[in-house]
Amino acid sequence: MSNIADLILHSGRAGVELALFVFLPVMVVMLTFMRMLEARGVLDTLVGWVAPVMRPLGIPGLGVFALIQVLLVSATAPVATLAMMDKGGASRRHIAAVFALVMASAQANVVFPMAAFGLNAGFSILISIGAGLVGAALTFHLFARHLPEEIEPPEARPKHPVADDTKGVLAVINRAGREAFAISIGAMPMLILALLLVNVLRAVGVVEILESVFSPLFHAVNLPSAFVLPIITKFIAGGTAMMGVVVESLNQGQVSIADFNRLSGFLIHPFDVAGVAILLSAGPRVASLFRPAMYGALSAILLRSLAHFVLL
Numbered sequence: 001m002s003n004i005a006d007l008i009l010h011s012g013r014a015g016v017e018l019a020l021f022v023f024l025p026v027m028v029v030m031l032t033f034m035r036m037l038e039a040r041g042v043l044d045t046l047v048g049w050v051a052p053v054m055r056p057l058g059i060p061g062l063g064v065f066a067l068i069q070v071l072l073v074s075a076t077a078p079v080a081t082l083a084m085m086d087k088g089g090a091s092r093r094h095i096a097a098v099f100a101l102v103m104a105s106a107q108a109n110v111v112f113p114m115a116a117f118g119l120n121a122g123f124s125i126l127i128s129i130g131a132g133l134v135g136a137a138l139t140f141h142l143f144a145r146h147l148p149e150e151i152e153p154p155e156a157r158p159k160h161p162v163a164d165d166t167k168g169v170l171a172v173i174n175r176a177g178r179e180a181f182a183i184s185i186g187a188m189p190m191l192i193l194a195l196l197l198v199n200v201l202r203a204v205g206v207v208e209i210l211e212s213v214f215s216p217l218f219h220a221v222n223l224p225s226a227f228v229l230p231i232i233t234k235f236i237a238g239g240t241a242m243m244g245v246v247v248e249s250l251n252q253g254q255v256s257i258a259d260f261n262r263l264s265g266f267l268i269h270p271f272d273v274a275g276v277a278i279l280l281s282a283g284p285r286v287a288s289l290f291r292p293a294m295y296g297a298l299s300a301i302l303l304r305s306l307a308h309f310v311l312l
Contacts, residue, residue, distance in 0.1 A: 007199045015192035018113075018244055019184050026112045027074075027180035034072045035176040039168065043068060057133055058097030058140025060090060066102055067132065071125055074183060075107035075239060075270035079282050086283030092147040096289040097140040100296030102279065103271040104132045104304070109183065110239040110268050117250060118257035120312065124264055127307045131265075135300025143292040187240045190274075194233055194241035195248055201229070221309075226254040227263060234267050238274030242267060258312075265308030271297050 037043045043065065051061040059067075062085050069077035082102070085095050106128035115121040201207045207229055215225035226249055234242035246267075249255045260267075270279060271294075280287045 003203070007203065008196060011196035011199055012192050014195050014248060015188055015244060018247055019188040019191055022113050022116055022247075023109070023187060024180060024184040026116065027109065027183055028177055030072055030108055030112055031176040031180045031183075032173055034068075035172045035179075036169075039172045054133075057137040058094055058144075059101060059133070059136055060085075060094050060098070062088075062090070063094065063098035063101060063136070066098055067105060067129070070102050070105045070107055070270070071111075071128070072108050074109035075102075075275050076278050078102045079279060082279065082282035082286050086285045092285065092289060093140055093144045095286060096144040096147060096292045097136040097296070099279070099286060099289055099293035100139040100143075100300065101132045101136040103276065103293060103297035104128070104135045104269055104300030106264075106268045106304075107239055107270055107275075109187070110243050114243060114246070114260075114264075114268075117247065118261075119264060120261050123261075123312065124268060124308075127265060127304055128269075131300040131303040131307065134303060135296040135298075138299050139292055139296030143295040144289070147289075147292070190237060190241045191244040194237050194244050198229055198233070198245050198248065223259055223263065224255055227259070230255075230267065235272045236274075238272050239268060239270065241274075261312045262309050263305075265304035265306075266301065269297075269301055269304075271301060 047064045066078035066081040106124045210228045211225040214228050218225045230245045233245045
């Protein structure tokens with residue numbers, strides 16, 4: 001019984017430290033930066049410039065904003081934008097393309113905290129954008145070509161707070177801080193439970209069995225078999241839980257940050273059971289478009305994985 005208690009306490013301590021001392025500071029800075037750009041109108045201007053270029057790829061203005069949200073905030077941030085598209089009259093083809101783009105993009109809530117451990121964040125984001133656009137274009141022009149294109153009303157624009165004076169700036173900073181704190185505290189249970197699961201599996205020998213089974217495959221691509229557990233955790237529990245497992249493995253010397261950089265294109269995106277479940281909650285039209293969006297997202301993730309594996 002004492003061994004179980006030790007595992008719980010060790011997992012809890014590691015999860016709390018990661019959430020409060022790595023995750024929270026990074027998210028406060030990034031969310032403040034994002035919200036200030038919103039409040040100053042910079043994001044709306046950027047969307048206005050980029051949207052005409054993205055339109056042929058099947059990405060409307062709101063799709064550009066969803067991409068910025070997932071890259072600078074978190075995997076769950078685009079849900080509100082997808083909900084606006086769901087209810088705002090956007091065509092099913094455009095929604096499917098944006099859905100694929102979001103599912104294949106590098107999520108900020110993993111990229112920036114892992115950058116503190118040595119992840120090449122700039123490369124991850126740039127490759128994510130390029131591959132995501134390819135996946136969105138494939139979705140719009142190939143996988144979702146049979147879907148109708150309803151006449152679209154003028155696109156709704158997200159309403160942002162204004163930061164024209166000191167009071168407005170402080171309000172934006174406080175709002176970003178509250179959001180970052182909520183995201184970090186919300187991630188804590190998943191981190192603790194994921195780390196506990198990993199420690200239990202290690203204690204009973206399951207991890208060693210899995211690593212021995214898959215070690216020939218990993219050795220064939222010159223990667224340590226210790227990545228078996230992060231991969232399983234990622235696609236079941238999501239990116240945040242995977243991050244906790246990877247950090248634990250890094251601290252124990254079981255994997256290297258160089259190897260994680262090579263695998264990050266395959267691991268850092270919202271396309272997993274937890275992430276997809278959250279994105280499907282955006283609305284019934286979004287949920288109905290999962291299949292064509294999935295094909296586009298998988299194409300983009302494959303492209304990202306190859307780019308990371310070959311170039312890093």
